[in-house]
Amino acid sequence: MDMNQYLSMFIDESNDHLQSLNEKMLELEGNSTDLSIVQVIFRSAHTLKGMAATMGYEDLASLTHQMENVLDLVRNEKLAMQDFIFDTLFKSLDSLESMVEDITNGGTGKADVSDIVVSLQAIVRGDTPSVQGNDSTAVVKDSTSVSNQSIQLDEFQFSVLDQSITEGHRVLFLEVSIREDCQLKAVRAYMVFDLLERYGEVIKSHPSVQDIEQDNFDRSFSLYYITQKSAEEMEGMILNLSEIDKVSAVGLDQESLKLMSGINEATNEVAATIDFKVTSEVQNNVAQANQTSGAPATAKIRANDSSKSSGTPSRTIRVDIERLDVLMNLFSELLIDRVRLEQLASDSHNPDLTETVEHLSRVSSDLQNIVLKLRMVPVDTVFNRFPRMVRDLAKSLDKKIDLIITGSETELDRTVIDEIGDPLVHLLRNAVDHGIESVAERIAAGKPETGTVNLRAFHSGNHVFIEIEEDGKGIYRENVLKTAIKKGVVTEEQGAAMTDEEVHQLLFAAGFSTAEVISDVSGRGVGLDVVKAKITSLGGHVSIISTPGKGTNFSVQLPLTLSIISAMLVQLGSEKYAVPLTSIVETAIIKNNQIRTIHGNKMIEFRGSYIPLIALSKIFKVPDFDEDLEEETEIIVIRKGERMAALTIEEFIGQNEIVLKSLGKYLPQVEGISGATILGDGQVALILDPSAFIK
Numbered sequence: 057m058d059m060n061q062y063l064s065m066f067i068d069e070s071n072d073h074l075q076s077l078n079e080k081m082l083e084l085e086g087n088s089t090d091l092s093i094v095q096v097i098f099r100s101a102h103t104l105k106g107m108a109a110t111m112g113y114e115d116l117a118s119l120t121h122q123m124e125n126v127l128d129l130v131r132n133e134k135l136a137m138q139d140f141i142f143d144t145l146f147k148s149l150d151s152l153e154s155m156v157e158d159i160t161n162g163g164t165g166k167a168d169v170s171d172i173v174v175s176l177q178a179i180v181r182g183d184t185p186s187v188q189g190n191d192s193t194a195v196v197k198d199s200t201s202v203s204n205q206s207i208q209l210d211e212f213q214f215s216v217l218d219q220s221i222t223e224g225h226r227v228l229f230l231e232v233s234i235r236e237d238c239q240l241k242a243v244r245a246y247m248v249f250d251l252l253e254r255y256g257e258v259i260k261s262h263p264s265v266q267d268i269e270q271d272n273f274d275r276s277f278s279l280y281y282i283t284q285k286s287a288e289e290m291e292g293m294i295l296n297l298s299e300i301d302k303v304s305a306v307g308l309d310q311e312s313l314k315l316m317s318g319i320n321e322a323t324n325e326v327a328a329t330i331d332f333k334v335t336s337e338v339q340n341n342v343a344q345a346n347q348t349s350g351a352p353a354t355a356k357i358r359a360n361d362s363s364k365s366s367g368t369p370s371r372t373i374r375v376d377i378e379r380l381d382v383l384m385n386l387f388s389e390l391l392i393d394r395v396r397l398e399q400l401a402s403d404s405h406n407p408d409l410t411e412t413v414e415h416l417s418r419v420s421s422d423l424q425n426i427v428l429k430l431r432m433v434p435v436d437t438v439f440n441r442f443p444r445m446v447r448d449l450a451k452s453l454d455k456k457i458d459l460i461i462t463g464s465e466t467e468l469d470r471t472v473i474d475e476i477g478d479p480l481v482h483l484l485r486n487a488v489d490h491g492i493e494s495v496a497e498r499i500a501a502g503k504p505e506t507g508t509v510n511l512r513a514f515h516s517g518n519h520v521f522i523e524i525e526e527d528g529k530g531i532y533r534e535n536v537l538k539t540a541i542k543k544g545v546v547t548e549e550q551g552a553a554m555t556d557e558e559v560h561q562l563l564f565a566a567g568f569s570t571a572e573v574i575s576d577v578s579g580r581g582v583g584l585d586v587v588k589a590k591i592t593s594l595g596g597h598v599s600i601i602s603t604p605g606k607g608t609n610f611s612v613q614l615p616l617t618l619s620i621i622s623a624m625l626v627q628l629g630s631e632k633y634a635v636p637l638t639s640i641v642e643t644a645i646i647k648n649n650q651i652r653t654i655h656g657n658k659m660i661e662f663r664g665s666y667i668p669l670i671a672l673s674k675i676f677k678v679p680d681f682d683e684d685l686e687e688e689t690e691i692i693v694i695r696k697g698e699r700m701a702a703l704t705i706e707e708f709i710g711q712n713e714i715v716l717k718s719l720g721k722y723l724p725q726v727e728g729i730s731g732a733t734i735l736g737d738g739q740v741a742l743i744l745d746p747s748a749f750i751k
Contacts, residue, residue, distance in 0.1 A: 063159075066111050068374060070156045073104045077149055078444050081142070085447070088137040091130075098127045104152070109211050113165040116155045118210045122176040123148050129180065144175045146444070209280070213260050217313055220282045227308045228287055232294060233276040233301040242271040244299050251293060256283030275301075377470060380431055387427050388715040391620065394420050395712065395736030424620065424713075433473045435513045435522065436464035441477075442484055442511060449488045456506040457492055463513035468520050472614055475594055476522070479587040483524045483610050484509070486584070491528035491608055501605065503527070519596075519638070520616060525609040531602040533559050540565070560600035564588040592747055595636065595730070597696070621716055623733075624692065625709035625741060628673050629680035632741040633705075634714050634733055639746040641693040641700060643708065648687060660702055662693060668701045670749050675728065681706045694746040701750050716743060 077100050084093045105120035123145060129135035151169045159165040209217070217227050232248055234241045245268045252258055261268070261279035268277055283290065287305035294303045306312075394417060401413040439461055450457040468476070492498075492507035499505055510525040537551040540562045546554070566585040591598050595615045602608040615621070615638060623634035624643070642662075651669060652659050658669040669691070673681045683689045683704045691702040714733040719726065730745035 062111065064376070065374075066107055067156065067160050069107060070104060070159075073100045073107075074149060074153055074156065075440055076100050077104075079440065081145060081149065082443050082447060084137065085142055091133070094127060094131040094137075098124065098131055101127060105211075108165075113155070113159065114210065114212060115166050115169065116152060116159075117212075119148060119151060119155075119169050119173065121210060122173050122180075125180050126176055135179070141179055144172065144179060146448070148172050148176065209260055213280070214313070216259055217280060217282065217308075218310060221308070221310050221313065225282050226284060226286065227313060228281045228283060228290060229278065229306045229308055230281055230290065230294075231276065231278040231304040233303075235299045235301045236275065238275070238299040241273075241275055242269060244297065245269075245273070245277060247297050248294055248300070251297065252279075252281060252283075252290075255285050255290070255293075256281055375430075380470075383427060384431065387424065388620070388717075390420060391424070391713065391715055392734045392736070396738070397736075399736040428469070428620065431470050432467035433470045434464060435466050435468055435473065435476075435520070438473055438477045438480060439464045439511060439513070442480070445481070446484065446488055446509065449485060453489060454494065455488070455492055456495055457488060458506055458508045459511060460508060461511045466513040466515060466520055468614065469616060472520075472594060472616075475590065476612075476614065479590045479612070480511075480522065480524070482584065482587045483612075484511070487524055487526045487528070487608070487610070491526040493529050497529070501529075515616075520614045522612045522614065523609055524612075525607065527607040530604040530606050530608055531560060531563070531600070532604050536560070536562055557599070557601075560602060563600065564598075595638070597747075620713055621743075623712060623714045623743065625712055625714075625735070626690075626692070626705040627707040627709055628676070628678045628705055631676070631678055632709065632735065632739055633672070634712075634741050634743045635692055635694070635703070635746060636743070637711065639694045639696075641695045644691050644693065644702075645688050646691055646702075648689070660691070662700065662702065667693070668750075669704060670701055671704050672744075673704070673706075675749075694749065696747045696750040699750045703744075703746070703749065714741070714743070 077097060080093055080097045080100070084090065084097065087093065101120050101124050105117050105124060108114075108116035108120060126135070126141065126145065130137055130141075135141075148169075151167060151172055155165040155167050158167070221227050230252075232245075234244050238244055249258065249265070249268075258265075259280040259282060261277055263273045263277060267273055281290070285293075287307045291303045291305045294300055294305075394413075397413045398417065401410045442461070443459055446457060446459045487509050492509065493501065493503075495505045498507065508527050510523070512525075513520060513522045515521075533556055536559050537546070537554075540546045540559075541548055541551055543565075545562060545565050551559070564584050564587070588598055591612055591614070597613045599611050599613075600608065601611070622637040624637060624640060626633050626635060646660055650660055652661075652666065654666065658671075659666040660669050671683055672678070673683060683706075686706075689704045690706065690708060691704055693700055693702050714735075716731045717733060718731050719729070728745055728748040729742050731743045732740050733743060735741050
């Protein structure tokens with residue numbers, strides 16, 4: 057069976073389960089006695105293990121299996137969740153995410169997770185710092201339990217042995233001891249393995265074959281072995297080798313194999329050490345685990361289909377995002393042709409053609425809305441990683457923080473979603489590290505010891521706003537100015553004349569930080585220049601509102617989509633440009649006598665204040681237009697935050713919807729230009745980036 061056809065489904069479902077595991081683990085951490093949450097976590101881990109085993113990702117399946125053992129004890133009230141256990145399970149989830157990411161990138165999903173596995177096994181044995189001495193989980197570390205634990209089998213090894221018994225082969229459990237006076241015990245062990253391989257196959261040994269070859273064992277080893285020989289025959293042959301002290305060979309049937317192997321290790325462990333009864337529920341779950349992991353992929357899919365068909369039919373489908381990109385590109389071409397047709401119909405004055413083109417325009421407008429909606433993704437897909445991140449940061453910084461997320465259902469175009477994750481990570485890390493005070497500082501300031509970080513998203517017009525607001529120490533104007541003057545960003549006089557918001561914007565200067573000691577998490581200002589650059593490149597804007605002692609609010613304004621935008625088309629000589637409507641405040645005509653020159657800069661009066669007048673023809677060196685020769689000049693007033701400026705143009709062409717195309721990798725980033733579009737007449741128009749003109 058070709059597993060590749062199920063790979064994308066496996067990756068999608070694995071990511072869903074990992075996300076669910078992270079969310080539920082965080083929920084459980086807040087209410088560690090709620091066993092219903094543990095049941096949900098167990099089911100997710102169980103399904104993930106089965107999927108991984110079916111697809112052949114052994115490391116992933118084995119690690120999940122070890123997690124399951126811990127969770128099984130918890131859900132059966134034989135182990136209480138504690139910090140050490142939460143940390144270990146979260147580390148396990150991190151490793152599982154790395155494995156799935158590796159598989160997504162074409163890798164094998166293999167990883168060295170031996171440390172985590174040892175920790176998980178220690179938890180199952182009760183060897184945790186916090187549970188030692190606890191009567192309910194006290195462990196009798198007899199040699200039998202240690203031995204059984206150390207040679208536990210994973211799903212695949214168990215399946216091989218189980219299948220061998222079914223097919224009539226003998227499965228033996230061998231324990232071999234080498235004499236105390238043996239000088240070359242590794243050589244003797246090699247002779248034993250050499251003999252065994254002549255008559256069968258060694259499935260699993262403890263210590264591992266590699267450790268035995270390197271002499272890293274204590275004169276004895278044990279192993280699972282498939283052969284046609286009887287236990288007595290094997291004992292006799294091994295004892296005939298020199299310097300072998302004793303040999304124990306036990307034939308296993310399917311029931312004893314289950315008891316011996318690690319498949320039932322959780323229940324075995326507890327039974328061996330605490331004398332708990334194995335409940336029928338545990339047996340059912342183990343049986344279910346075996347059934348799931350051993351079933352072929354098609355069976356898994358049918359099971360899903362069956363479960364879905366028994367409930368409400370699903371009204372959603374998964375679509376590869378690349379197909380949506382292709383659809384978007386095709387629609388872009390259609391949009392360009394529509395504009396061309398509209399122009400031709402207008403020129404031809406043919407009523408039938410005009411009527412047909414108008415109908416085509418209406419249909420394509422509806423189609424445009426549908427295509428854009430198809431690409432809209434809830435910001436939850438970005439937000440869902442933050443609870444875990446804030447939890448880990450708070451723990452490492454020894455702070456108490458509540459993260460409150462609202463508006464996660466707010467939708468954004470996937471192109472924006474793909475880009476916005478990193479800037480938000482920067483801002484959240486900054487808020488947790490430098491915004492929220494330590495517990496002692498908060499108590500001293502008369503605040504609750506637990507700080508609050510609000511992460512909220514909402515629509516407003518053609519924009520989406522994402523706010524990160526915390527009730528921390530706030531930003532002190534004098535501290536920011538002191539650093540800015542020290543770094544030469546502004547002079548003392550300039551700083552004194554700046555408004556609070558202008559001072560806050562200084563935090564976005566490259567390399568700017570007010571932190572006296574920059575931690576490994578963040579420093580106030582470290583990375584914020586990157587945040588601003590990224591948000592600006594998306595056509596967005598970030599602003600800061602802060603009250604010293606009360607907290608800070610970072611507000612990120614983003615466009616709904618980057619693919620198709622409404623723009624004002626303008627003409628300068630023989631060249632055409634597009635200005636995004638979202639940046640335009642007003643259009644107007646001014647006379648030359650309204651232009652003032654202040655400190656060598658041209659300014660005009662607009663709504664009671666003077667704003668800069670920028671000559672586009674001079675910036676882009678347009679050869680056949682010079683506004684100085686005009687008596688009247690058309691202008692476009694643009695806004696960037698609270699700042700405004702006026703751009704001079706020759707003529708307005710009109711408002712239109714344009715398809716944003718990048719300039720490609722062969723053109724370096726051109727200041728003031730964010731891309732290009734193809735107009736209805738076939739001409740290429742450059743799309744202006746108005747924010748670049750306002751310094």
